Amino acid sequence: MSALREWVTLLGDRATDDTGPHTQNLTEFRAREIVAVLRPKSVSEIREIVAIAVKHRTPLYPISTGKNWGLGSRMPVQDGCAIVDLGQMNQILEINHELGYAVIEPGVTQRQLADALVDSPVMLNVTGSGEHTSVVGNALERGIGVLGQRVRELRGVEAVLANGELIRTGLWTFDVSTPQWHHYPEGSGPDIMGLFVQSGFGIVTKAVIGLHLRQPVQLALVRSSSDDLPQHIDEFRRLRQLQLLRDRIEISTNDDPRLAGFGSRAMDAWMTWLALFGDEPMVTLVKDQLSKSFSDITYYSPDDELPEPAQTRLRKLMGEPGDEYVHAMAGRAVDSGTDFALDDDPAATGFVCVLPAVPFTGQCVHDAISIVRKIDAKLGVQSILTFNSLGTTGLEGFFRVPLDRTDKSAIERTHKWAKQAQEQLAQGGFRPLRASIDNMYYDSGHLEMVLKLRQTIDPRGIIAPGRYLPN
Numbered sequence: 001m002s003a004l005r006e007w008v009t010l011l012g013d014r015a016t017d018d019t020g021p022h023t024q025n026l027t028e029f030r031a032r033e034i035v036a037v038l039r040p041k042s043v044s045e046i047r048e049i050v051a052i053a054v055k056h057r058t059p060l061y062p063i064s065t066g067k068n069w070g071l072g073s074r075m076p077v078q079d080g081c082a083i084v085d086l087g088q089m090n091q092i093l094e095i096n097h098e099l100g101y102a103v104i105e106p107g108v109t110q111r112q113l114a115d116a117l118v119d120s121p122v123m124l125n126v127t128g129s130g131e132h133t134s135v136v137g138n139a140l141e142r143g144i145g146v147l148g149q150r151v152r153e154l155r156g157v158e159a160v161l162a163n164g165e166l167i168r169t170g171l172w173t174f175d176v177s178t179p180q181w182h183h184y185p186e187g188s189g190p191d192i193m194g195l196f197v198q199s200g201f202g203i204v205t206k207a208v209i210g211l212h213l214r215q216p217v218q219l220a221l222v223r224s225s226s227d228d229l230p231q232h233i234d235e236f237r238r239l240r241q242l243q244l245l246r247d248r249i250e251i252s253t254n255d256d257p258r259l260a261g262f263g264s265r266a267m268d269a270w271m272t273w274l275a276l277f278g279d280e281p282m283v284t285l286v287k288d289q290l291s292k293s294f295s296d297i298t299y300y301s302p303d304d305e306l307p308e309p310a311q312t313r314l315r316k317l318m319g320e321p322g323d324e325y326v327h328a329m330a331g332r333a334v335d336s337g338t339d340f341a342l343d344d345d346p347a348a349t350g351f352v353c354v355l356p357a358v359p360f361t362g363q364c365v366h367d368a369i370s371i372v373r374k375i376d377a378k379l380g381v382q383s384i385l386t387f388n389s390l391g392t393t394g395l396e397g398f399f400r401v402p403l404d405r406t407d408k409s410a411i412e413r414t415h416k417w418a419k420q421a422q423e424q425l426a427q428g429g430f431r432p433l434r435a436s437i438d439n440m441y442y443d444s445g446h447l448e449m450v451l452k453l454r455q456t457i458d459p460r461g462i463i464a465p466g467r468y469l470p471n
């Protein structure tokens, strides 16, 4: 019997070779050859799927909700994989308000978890992506929310390995005789949780996600000219290190579609949104300091009548996901909950992106911008640039070029831009913190050791071959 026949016997109509829609992607990457789409509903089904895959040497590519937009959407890195779509495993298994965590399955979306937390003291760190994207998928891709990196909120994962074994990390072992409070994710000895992030070490079937205490928040907007920017960046870092500012600090060129119709002033080449958390006396103190540091600054409180960009940012900082940025990017209203949202709509603007990790210094930001602007000039494109703070030391560069998906030469040009930008930024010391399936990045630092581990756990390269690790 073929692998597909065995999967159909196991899953019925939840296994299919109708894979066409899964190859549509808003970045217009080459359609990968996908042999099947499998939609398990339980861990035991996943273990059987893996056993069949190993028997037939057919690789698997797990996705949670498959909205990895800009990096490949649902598609695997390599041809010949079966997609394991975990969207139907979407249970919230536990919420702990006191210690601030939720135990969830991969199909749980930002909307689902945010709704389950309404009127509770804790909230989710939401991303700018659609409200129907997966919390677990995003964390496993090292995605970034408005309160910082999701991966830092991972307190445990449960995963099926390629040998069929089911494991849990840290204190979250199979020892059910002690209560599992998820208060100390590392456990004792080597911590293996990181192995399941940006890798093919296993199919993650559950995760423990840290939540944040709700608190009042206001916004400040600092405008900078290109000349002022490096000095302003150094000041943002100093204030971040002093804990007067917290994540997110969001620094964007003013042609960002998420700022449409906002601020066409002569000097406002860059806009920086700062989140000011805490009650009024605390915020007044921070405002005093900011007003000393920056000459062009505006404050926004939730009690005021607010312009749209400030409203959206405040909602997200208060744990409310939404599709606003998806609409802004696509140039049309698209519901992120519909099947193949964005990907199957060639009239929606697409984008290609590169995401370098940039040290949080004015000089490094200046250097990264110079690299990208040279490529822009050479290829005749205008990239939109954003830097988001990642704690006190780093920034996520979110550099992208909008894409007319009906224009073949534009597609070619923007793909070329992404390749050159990622390569030249990496050569300049700004390595990617996430990579697309067309420009997958293999870090040579500790690759040999990781490949030895992979060889032990998954010698046939069954799970997500080529994803951040070469075969």
Ligand SMILES: Cc1cc2nc3c(=O)[nH]c(=O)nc-3n(C[C@H](O)[C@H](O)[C@H](O)COP(=O)(O)OP(=O)(O)OC[C@H]3O[C@@H](n4cnc5c(N)ncnc54)[C@H](O)[C@@H]3O)c2cc1C
Pocket: 062, 063, 064, 065, 066, 067, 068, 069, 070, 073, 074, 086, 106, 127, 128, 129, 130, 133, 134, 135, 136, 137, 138, 140, 141, 142, 143, 144, 145, 202, 203, 204, 205, 325, 326, 327, 329, 464, 467
């Ligand atoms: C307008 C717009 C704004 C965006 N804003 C943000 C943002 O603010 N922050 C951000 O991080 N991203 C952002 N994105 C990018 C992207 O949409 C999100 O990262 C999204 O959450 C990823 O899709 P997903 O949640 O469906 O994850 P998936 O696509 O399901 O997962 C991502 C990858 O992780 C791996 N994976 C997923 N599930 C598993 C599993 N269970 N086991 C093993 N491996 C797995 C797979 O390789 C998969 O390709 C944005 C995109 C757009 C279009």
